[in-house]
Amino acid sequence: xxxxxxxxxxWVGAAAGSQVVVAGRSQAAxxxxxxxxxxxxxxxxxxxxxxxxxxxxxxxxxxxxLPEPERPFDDLSLLQQQRRTDxxxxxxxxxxxxxxxxxxxxTQCNHCLEPACASACFVKAFQKVPSGAVSYNVDVCVGxxxxxxxxxFNIPTYExxxxxxxxxxxxxxxQPRIEKGLLPGCVLACPKExxxxxxxxxxxxTARNRIAQHPGRYVHHIYGEHEMGGTSWLYISAAPFREIGxxxxxxxxxxxxxxxxxxxxxxxxxxxxxxxxxxxWAIGKRKDKIAAGERRQAVAEAEKNARQAAEAKxxxxxxxxxxxxxxxVKLAVKNALEEAARAAQAEALPGNGEPESKEEK
Amino acid sequence: MVLAFxxxxxxxxxxxxxxGRPDWLTLSISTASTxxxxxxxxxxxxxxxxxxxxxxxxxCHTKDEGRIxxxxxxxxxxxxxxxxxxxxxxxxxxxxxxxxxxxxAGPRAGECRLCHTPNAPDRSAWxxxxxxxxxxxxxxxxxxxxxxxxxxxxxxxxxxxRYNADTQTLYYEKGTEGAxxxxxxxxxxxxxxxxxxxxxxxxxDGCVSCHLINQTQAAKxxxxxxxxxxxxxxxxxxxxxxxxxxxxxxxxKRNQPDAVLLATRxxxxxxxxxxxxxxxSAVAFNHKSHEANVESCRTCHHASLQKCSDCHTPDxxxxxxxxxxxxxxxxxxxxxxxxGCHQQAQTDAACAGCHSMTPAxxxxxxxxxxxxxxxxxxxxxxxxxxxxARAAMAAAFVKRRGGGAPLPPETDIPEIxxxxxxxxxxxxxxxxxxxxxxxxADRIAENTLAKTFHPTSETLCQGCHHNAxxxxxxxxxxxxxxxxxxxxxxxxxxxxxxxxLQCITCHERMGIEKPAATACTECHPPxxxxxxxx
Numbered sequence: 001x002x003x004x005x006x007x008x009x010x011w012v013g014a015a016a017g018s019q020v021v022v023a024g025r026s027q028a029a030x031x032x033x034x035x036x037x038x039x040x041x042x043x044x045x046x047x048x049x050x051x052x053x054x055x056x057x058x059x060x061x062x063x064x065x066l067p068e069p070e071r072p073f074d075d076l077s078l079l080q081q082q083r084r085t086d087x088x089x090x091x092x093x094x095x096x097x098x099x100x101x102x103x104x105x106x107t108q109c110n111h112c113l114e115p116a117c118a119s120a121c122f123v124k125a126f127q128k129v130p131s132g133a134v135s136y137n138v139d140v141c142v143g144x145x146x147x148x149x150x151x152x153f154n155i156p157t158y159e160x161x162x163x164x165x166x167x168x169x170x171x172x173x174x175q176p177r178i179e180k181g182l183l184p185g186c187v188l189a190c191p192k193e194x195x196x197x198x199x200x201x202x203x204x205x206t207a208r209n210r211i212a213q214h215p216g217r218y219v220h221h222i223y224g225e226h227e228m229g230g231t232s233w234l235y236i237s238a239a240p241f242r243e244i245g246x247x248x249x250x251x252x253x254x255x256x257x258x259x260x261x262x263x264x265x266x267x268x269x270x271x272x273x274x275x276x277x278x279x280x281w282a283i284g285k286r287k288d289k290i291a292a293g294e295r296r297q298a299v300a301e302a303e304k305n306a307r308q309a310a311e312a313k314x315x316x317x318x319x320x321x322x323x324x325x326x327x328x329v330k331l332a333v334k335n336a337l338e339e340a341a342r343a344a345q346a347e348a349l350p351g352n353g354e355p356e357s358k359e360e361k
Numbered sequence: 362m363v364l365a366f367x368x369x370x371x372x373x374x375x376x377x378x379x380x381g382r383p384d385w386l387t388l389s390i391s392t393a394s395t396x397x398x399x400x401x402x403x404x405x406x407x408x409x410x411x412x413x414x415x416x417x418x419x420x421c422h423t424k425d426e427g428r429i430x431x432x433x434x435x436x437x438x439x440x441x442x443x444x445x446x447x448x449x450x451x452x453x454x455x456x457x458x459x460x461x462x463x464x465x466a467g468p469r470a471g472e473c474r475l476c477h478t479p480n481a482p483d484r485s486a487w488x489x490x491x492x493x494x495x496x497x498x499x500x501x502x503x504x505x506x507x508x509x510x511x512x513x514x515x516x517x518x519x520x521x522x523r524y525n526a527d528t529q530t531l532y533y534e535k536g537t538e539g540a541x542x543x544x545x546x547x548x549x550x551x552x553x554x555x556x557x558x559x560x561x562x563x564x565x566d567g568c569v570s571c572h573l574i575n576q577t578q579a580a581k582x583x584x585x586x587x588x589x590x591x592x593x594x595x596x597x598x599x600x601x602x603x604x605x606x607x608x609x610x611x612x613x614k615r616n617q618p619d620a621v622l623l624a625t626r627x628x629x630x631x632x633x634x635x636x637x638x639x640x641x642s643a644v645a646f647n648h649k650s651h652e653a654n655v656e657s658c659r660t661c662h663h664a665s666l667q668k669c670s671d672c673h674t675p676d677x678x679x680x681x682x683x684x685x686x687x688x689x690x691x692x693x694x695x696x697x698x699x700x701g702c703h704q705q706a707q708t709d710a711a712c713a714g715c716h717s718m719t720p721a722x723x724x725x726x727x728x729x730x731x732x733x734x735x736x737x738x739x740x741x742x743x744x745x746x747x748x749x750a751r752a753a754m755a756a757a758f759v760k761r762r763g764g765g766a767p768l769p770p771e772t773d774i775p776e777i778x779x780x781x782x783x784x785x786x787x788x789x790x791x792x793x794x795x796x797x798x799x800x801x802a803d804r805i806a807e808n809t810l811a812k813t814f815h816p817t818s819e820t821l822c823q824g825c826h827h828n829a830x831x832x833x834x835x836x837x838x839x840x841x842x843x844x845x846x847x848x849x850x851x852x853x854x855x856x857x858x859x860x861x862l863q864c865i866t867c868h869e870r871m872g873i874e875k876p877a878a879t880a881c882t883e884c885h886p887p888x889x890x891x892x893x894x895x
Contacts, residue, residue: 074881197847
């Protein structure tokens with residue numbers, strides 16, 4: 001008799017339940033909130049100021065040594081189609097038709113405070129560095145492209161046309177330039193100062209001031225202040241962000257936090273389950289063993305008892321047989337004696353044939 | 362079959378513009394809707410008017426002293442079931458009769474849901490009717506209307522009336538005319554003391570009845586005009602656009618002042634304790650000019666034609682909803698306030714070029730003196746108690762003001778300003794400075810508001826040369842705007858950004874399409890050696 005299916009499921013269910021409780025509690029107790037590196041840099045994009053001149057794109061190509069585009073940067077007809085970043089383009093400006101007229105929005109890596117790409121990368125090729133940039137280490141990258149799937153802004157791109165050493169490509173926030181005290185290429189090139197570089201905290205203040213000083217000009221929202229746990233690039237706009245191609249369904253929780261629970265449970269599952277299952281198996285096994293021993297013992301005892309009972313019965317029978325034999329012998333003796341007595345009487349009384357027969361006997 | 366008729370009929374309505382109808386009404390005889398009750402009937406009024414051509418309004422409505430009563434004639438409004446039966450009998454009866462004659466007709470018995478639908482069968486294109494200054498002028502001078510009271514020499518008494526609660530009658534009193542909405546609220550809360558009907562009902566009874574009477578009279582004369590009598594006539598946008606506007610607009614004839622000396626706080630202060638606080642200078646208010654620049658009296662006199670300070674006392678009162686005089690005049694984001702309306706005016710294309718750049722509210726540019734220009738001196742205090750002298754003083758101040766300051770002499774305005782500080786990829790920009798100044802000045806030449814609030818010849822210069830004192834030779838842009846650095850700034854743009862923000866934003870706001878914001882070389886001549894790179 002092994003472990004029953006019902007008992008197995010009960011055990012497993014209880015174990016899973018306890019893990020959920022434990023995992024939930026540890027996450028809540030952690031209350032992990034990353035406000036970003038202090039004094040990290042970012043860029044404020046005032047969408048109302050952008051005129052779609054693509055000078056930022058040109059500057060980006062220049063400072064990063066990216067390949068020359070097929071069509072020159074002063075070809076603004078390109079704005080008639082929606083473009084996205086690719087392996088040779090870290091930033092693009094797109095045109096949207098809003099109620100206020102045409103709106104131009106620059107797109108590039110938003111340099112999240114807690115990047116989804118970094119949380120998805122299992123070799124830590126992506127890292128949020130204290131300067132504000134989300135850096136990429138090509139040396140450890142295995143090319144799984146999980147980062148591309150994880151990014152809610154569709155930013156990381158892949159060098160599909162590089163068969164031997166392809167790498168993931170995205171805006172670097174001009175980290176090498178920042179380290180030298182220079183401005184990012186796009187910020188420096190923007191003729192309308194639609195891009196403002198500075199410490200993120202100060203940029204938030206600048207954004208709030210602009211919204212307050214020009215009532216009615218801006219939507220009362222700084223995109224990137226809380227989106228996906230906050231980003232180093234911030235945006236203010238006159239048109240609602242959903243109308244200018246920016247997702248408003250992302251929530252305020254960093255991607256890492258969204259996956260922390262399930263991923264945090266992995267070590268527990270990997271470490272605990274073998275022990276647990278082995279335990280369940282061992283307990284079941286031991287029970288079987290004990291049961292088998294008990295069964296053997298009971299059988300032996302029963303056999304013994306049966307044997308004893310049989311012997312007792314046999315002895316009784318034997319005794320009874322003996323007694324019956326004795327009785328029969330006594331009866332036969334008695335009968336013989338009576339016969340002898342009757343024969344003796346008949347001999348004494350002639351005329352009676354009987355004593356003769358007895359004599360013959 | 363019936364559905365086909367509905368669409369056919371909708372397509373045949375010539376007066377209805379675009380999609381949707383302006384004439385959807387809901388007919389409901391119950392005030393409390395219960396779940397087991399049918400939804401109200403969506404009724405296209407003008408479609409029925411068209412279908413009943415040749416018959417007059419009395420087919421459906423009753424006449425009361427020659428005026429149409431705007432409710433369905435059979436519905437007494439007393440008994441629910443009786444009213445329901447009346448509606449059903451008359452509507453369905455008429456539809457059935459029309460169908461019997463072989464003409465297209467509306468839903469009949471059994472087709473309940475064709476009338477009782479939860480949503481309107483078509484979009485409503487209803488647009489509120491605005492009885493603006495121009496339309497008022499047309500009614501005021503119409504020879505067809507005529508006064509109804511002896512005291513009236515114009516058409517005023519035909520519409521304007523007062524209510525005598527004792528005799529429960531309407532009467533006309535000259536000089537008390539005001540907007541209909543002062544008494545007729547959007548939703549009437551009619552009490553025995555104040556039986557004024559809802560604005561909607563009052564307007565239909567007053568306007569449409571009068572138009573109908575004129576229509577009857579006009580029928581006797583060829584080509585005579587009368588006001589709209591259908592829903593679309595007033596509530597369709599394209600029909601509204603066809604109403605001719607009166608130019609120039611005559612002033613209202615209600616003895617309103619030309620200029621008013623607004624000195625409530627000063628008067629109160631003098632009466633109380635003049636030593637406590639510095640006296641507030643009075644405002645000479647140009648009533649005449651404001652009349653011409655607002656839609657109607659109600660733009661400012663939103664609740665009555667009384668003085669502002671009657672309700673909005675300096676410290677607030679129950680009548681003024683505790684909105685004090687200072688708030689009523691200065692709150693920037695409220696429409697009836699002076700500042701609110703003036704800031705709204707700054708969004709006009711002629712003004713927005715400069716004013717969109719300055720943060721709101723923009724008191725600093727003009728200061729209090731622009732309005733509060735009548736000093737609280739002995740001369741002013743002396744006239745406070747004398748209405749005539751007050752009015753004369755206000756008129757004198759108003760006359761002095763608003764002429765606008767002339768531009769500085771042409772020789773003081775540089776003709777071309779060469780901007781070459783940042784020249785790198787392009788040649789220096791040759792800014793047609795004098796042309797720009799003149800263009801700015803020309804656009805606001807007729808704007809009395811601008812003339813009043815641009816008090817000196819240098820005020821206009823401050824659109825670009827902002828945040829510096831209004832001087833004939835303002836400091837260079839680079840005095841304040843430097844180069845962009847990675848260190849935190851106080852929010853002011855760097856020189857490159859400052860130039861482009863100023864020029865391009867101004868062009869955008871003023872609707873100047875050329876040169877386009879991205880046409881770099883139209884302002885910056887390309888530099889031959891580097892032009893190919895950019």
